[in-house]
Amino acid sequence: MARIKVLIIAGPTASGKSDLALELAEEFGGVVINADSMQIYEGLEVITASPKEAERTRAPHKLYGVWDPAISFSAGQWVGLAKQEIQTAHQAGFLPIVVGGTGMYLQMLIKGIAAMPAIPSAIRENVRSRLSDKGSVLLHAELSNFDPKTAARLNVSDSQRIARAIEIFEATGKCLTQWHAEGIESVTLPEFKFRSVLLKPRREILYAACDVRFEEMLRMGALDEVGALVERNLDPNLPAMKALGIPEIIKYLAGELLLEEAVSAGQQTTRRYVKRQGTWFKNQFIADMVIESKYNNTLNHKIFPFISKFLLT
Numbered sequence: 641m642a643r644i645k646v647l648i649i650a651g652p653t654a655s656g657k658s659d660l661a662l663e664l665a666e667e668f669g670g671v672v673i674n675a676d677s678m679q680i681y682e683g684l685e686v687i688t689a690s691p692k693e694a695e696r697t698r699a700p701h702k703l704y705g706v707w708d709p710a711i712s713f714s715a716g717q718w719v720g721l722a723k724q725e726i727q728t729a730h731q732a733g734f735l736p737i738v739v740g741g742t743g744m745y746l747q748m749l750i751k752g753i754a755a756m757p758a759i760p761s762a763i764r765e766n767v768r769s770r771l772s773d774k775g776s777v778l779l780h781a782e783l784s785n786f787d788p789k790t791a792a793r794l795n796v797s798d799s800q801r802i803a804r805a806i807e808i809f810e811a812t813g814k815c816l817t818q819w820h821a822e823g824i825e826s827v828t829l830p831e832f833k834f835r836s837v838l839l840k841p842r843r844e845i846l847y848a849a850c851d852v853r854f855e856e857m858l859r860m861g862a863l864d865e866v867g868a869l870v871e872r873n874l875d876p877n878l879p880a881m882k883a884l885g886i887p888e889i890i891k892y893l894a895g896e897l898l899l900e901e902a903v904s905a906g907q908q909t910t911r912r913y914v915k916r917q918g919t920w921f922k923n924q925f926i927a928d929m930v931i932e933s934k935y936n937n938t939l940n941h942k943i944f945p946f947i948s949k950f951l952l953t
Contacts, residue, residue: 643833644730645951649739650675650746650925651839652917653884653910654849656935658691660839661739663937665699668947671729673722674703675740675749678883680718681709683869687862687885689853700734709869709880712800715744722749726832735951743920750834759807767807776802787815793920795913797887799877835950837943838927841934843918849934850910854885854903867893884910 647670649661661672674680678688682705690704702725707713722745726736740746771779776799783805784791790805805816812819841849866889874881881887885906892902921927929946931939 643831644726645735645833645835646726647735647737647947647950648675648746648750648834648836648927649737649839650741650743650836650921650927652741652841652846652914652921653689654846654853654914654934655741655839655841657739657741657839658689658695660837660935660943661737662691662695662699663940664943664947665735665737667940667944668735668951669733670735670737671700671702671725671732673725673729673736673738674701675718675722675738675742675745677713677715677718677740677742677745678880679704679740680707680713681705681880681883682707683709684865684880684883684886686857686860686865687889688883689857700729702729709878710872710874712879715742715748718745719748741917743917743924747924759811763810764807767803767810771799771803779803779806782806787817789817790815793916795916797882800879835929835947836925836927837929837931837946838921838925839935840918840921840930840932842932843915845934846914846918847911850914851907854907854910857885858903863889863893866890884913 647664649657649664651657658672661670664670665672672691674690676688676690678684679690680703681688684690685705691701695701696704703718703721706721722738726738729736738746738749767779777796779799779802780791780794780796783794783802786809787805791802794801794805796802808819809815862885866886869881869886870890870893881890888897888902888906888909891897891905892899897905929943931943933939
């Protein structure tokens with residue numbers, strides 16, 4: 641039985657991934673499947689720069705805005721949903737095109753999920769109590785002592801993943817990096833055959849694009865979007881509440897920052913995230929094709945033949 645061919649479009653924020661995925665979907669009859677951990681959430685379409693309605697009418701888009709921000713969403717859950725969408729697309733005669741900048745999602749889809757142990761409730765409660773008392777910055781420093789690789793890829797504000805990594809170490813004596821290296825349990829169906837394109841523009845180009853995008857999101861309704869989120873009084877530690885730009889806009893809405901200050905802080909946070917993404921893709925992701933520029937359709941003459949060859953083999 642022939643393996644299902646899956647195309648991966650990867651790259652940091654503002655590299656043009658969504659535009660490329662749409663072009664490929666139109667050219668090759670594809671379905672665009674989201675692999676961005678924040679674009680999965682409902683009601684955050686503007687602040688997460690999700691594809692606009694006009695773009696979604698040009699080709700099918702899946703896993704955008706399908707999850708309630710009040711409920712945490714995991715990489716394992718995404719893999720399960722993505723596999724379903726890949727199968728559905730293939731059965732309908734479409735090319736599955738997975739696009740996103742959340743490296744963990746892509747890695748787990750391609751390589752599988754590390755089999756993790758159950759965490760005793762006593763350890764979980766202890767770690768969560770320390771998180772509440774000390775804050776994520778101190779726990780991040782604690783994680784750095786025994787698992788510097790995991791700490792390096794986690795933002796100091798990512799309290800949920802920091803706590804999870806500490807829980808695993810305290811429950812098993814092995815850090816998360818070891819579990820990923822030793823305990824891979826493949827959940828990718830054996831008939832999947834992947835090809836990947838990585839967009840890798842120069843960092844200064846991405847920084848400029850992110851700055852412009854942030855201001856554009858404000859003009860398109862990001863303030864109203866975040867305001868609606870605030871009205872729900874959600875736990876500030878939820879992943880959705882930490883999406884790029886949301887903490888800064890919340891402070892503006894609360895009167896803690898001027899709008900100009902919130903914009904500047906949000907842009908800086910985004911640039912830092914882009915830097916981390918670039919480091920991750922450099923060290924963790926081996927692409928079949930690397931485009932060292934921001935996507936524009938003049939690159940199609942290079943990319944389209946690569947995809948055609950993949951589909952014909």
